[in-house]
Amino acid sequence: MTIRRGISQAGVWLAEVLFPLFCLKCGAEGSILCSVCRAALSPPGFFACPLCHRPRAGGRACRRCRSDSALDSHSALAAYREDDIWGRLIRTCKYQYVSQAVLALDPAIAAFCRANPFFFGFGQPVVIPVPLHPCREAERGFNQASLVALSLAAALGLRVAPLLARPAWTRQQAKLGRGERERNVRGAFSLARGVSEAPRAVILADDVYTTGSTMQECARVLKAAGAGWVTGFTLARG
Template sequence: MRRAATGGRAPHAEARAGGAAMTRAHPVLPFSSLLRAVSDLLAPRECVLCGRAGAWLCAACGSRIPLLIPACPVCRKETAGGRAHASCAAHLSLDGCLAAASLSLAPIERLIYGCKYHGLRSAAAALAHLIARAAGASPAFTAWMRTNHPVLSPLPLHPQRERARGYNQASLIARALARELMLPCRTLLTRIKPTADQVKLTREARRNNLDGAFSLARGIVEIPPAVILVDDVVTTGATFDAAARILRNARTDMSIWGVAAAYHAHTEGEAPAPSKIPRWRDSMGLARHAVSVAV
């Protein structure tokens, strides 16, 4: 029997070629996208303010969140971009600190505690967007970024705590913020000492608690001339300053800023009420797990 005219290729070769073409036309979804699709199916993201589907904080509601006036991290008086006043900065390694919104706002509190304690990793993007909005609203901070081309670096968790939680929320926020601001992100520090919970401590006790808590991350040889340290919440700025001290010990001629999604103003020694930590919707444990694995 004569072979059909197929340009010299056998029919089974044509079938293979057709299959390859179909494969190219319908690419397989990346694993992270598949995880995100599953998490959205089991626990759809809904705006914490209006309930609109699609994001934990929709664009319309996010734009209405009131931003904090930039303030000195020590005296909390207004200052350009959150820079520490000269009279307050005598013992600081940190140049300034910019917090986006108050933790007392219900949607901010829900996003922070959801991301930090309830596995809602995807909430980090909303928190990063809030920080980016605060940065853009401060001419002084924007000018500093344009002049210094800083590197973002998350505040590290102690390895034991990170293993227990499964992730470092500051790292998630820092990576999302790097995409927002189009800046590089590097892990410059590691946490070498487990510390007591800062929330119940006085300002002086916080500083003592953090003594020797940080060191340079393994393999870090050169420190960038400008760094933005990233965390979810700032209270007194003691954690930022302890981390900045390690960087400044390695390089004196540098500028270091801290940024956080929320500022927690509380009386020294006072812990947040347990009732303020929200209970997220969880259908047989599936919703929380699905969101926790989505990046």
């Protein structure tokens, strides 16, 4: 089982001819984030309890939430705001199907990892992307969570393994309210075919964390399969 990074070279070439790219920050033509803006992008980091969303050092679950949160902690590069550079990059990646937006974030992810070495709090974790339903991935051409996972794993020198599957078709979380989101993803995930046990320590990767229902559900599956420590990482948190 392998994850292909991005789209084919011919696809990239065609996309660039048809839709010239402009830097989302300064407007320079050529790429989604020019090299100058890419180097200057320094992620502030956003750390809060995965369940009650109160700010917490290292994003650890607070004492009150610890027993109800399958995720032990969660961290993001930044808080999600519609109109800042993080929001624009994520929307570009998600809705305009441009996998380049995540690749543009590589240096920011690496900088974040250097500043926050807590990912190794529990042995040598395995990085697992939150899976998309196979039909949705086929429609989009890539899974943005896999791109985040690859970038994070490269920065940390860790392994990416697509150990989770999403056999159930669910409605898009973005279109649902808070309570509905939890019901919508309940039972949606399982271990991937041929996988019988979860690694001891896991970093789950995705693009955005909003209510956290999706990642919590993934963490529940992993813990039921033997994981002892599961943390979440996303580009932004809403």
